Amino acid sequence: MNRVFKALAEYFLKGVLVVAPLAGAIFLLYWLASTIDEALNLSDLIWNNPKTGEAMYIPGLGILTAVVMLLIAGIIVTNFITEPIKNWFNKWLNRLPLFNFLYFSIKDIAEAFVGDEKKFNEPVVVEINPHGYKKIGFITQRELSKLGYPDEVIVYFPMSYSIAGEVVVVPSKNVRPLGMNAKDAMKLIVSGGVSGLD
Secondary structure (H helix, E strand, C coil), rough: CCHHHHHHHHHHHHHHHHHHHHHHHHHHHHHHHHHHHHHHHHHHHHECCCCCCEEECCHHHHHHHHHHHHHHHHHHHHHHCCCHHHHHHHHHHHHCCHHHHHHHHHHHHHHHHCCCCCCCCCEEEEEECCCEEEEEEEEEEECCHCCEEEEEEEEEECCCCCCEEEEEEEEHHHHHEECCCCCHHHHHHHCCCCCCCC
């Protein structure tokens, strides 16, 4: 009888390992899509059911609205917004203390991952102490002469199972290339070393 329960428990755990990540990923994508759709879906304000006169909700219209808005914004910024306009806009934003902090922080994070100058594209191993303790991170700034540290670099160390991290200034001589692409390095760090070496 114990053997049967042990086998059932093993099957159950293997089922959890297969289903939990899949269900979690699907749930997060569904939650994100439904949140965006609900926030930007204006169909119930625009269309009414001709028979009942009640507002009509069209699923997916909010997502479509977001995609169209992002495309239009990209076209306008690429083709019509000049450098002086960008400078004026940034200068104006700098006058709004809390908003400018949030705006520029989100902007810098977005540009670090998907901008023209991706910041998290150089994974490295940093020797922290002479006893062999090392950390994996990403070089985000190589030139620190203006700060008075010409022989040092800034390395960002993401934390495992978290979106947080820490920024550290380290000597260039303690930094070595990791020898893997940025995507796999990030996966290795965020997963706590479990994945990314496949």
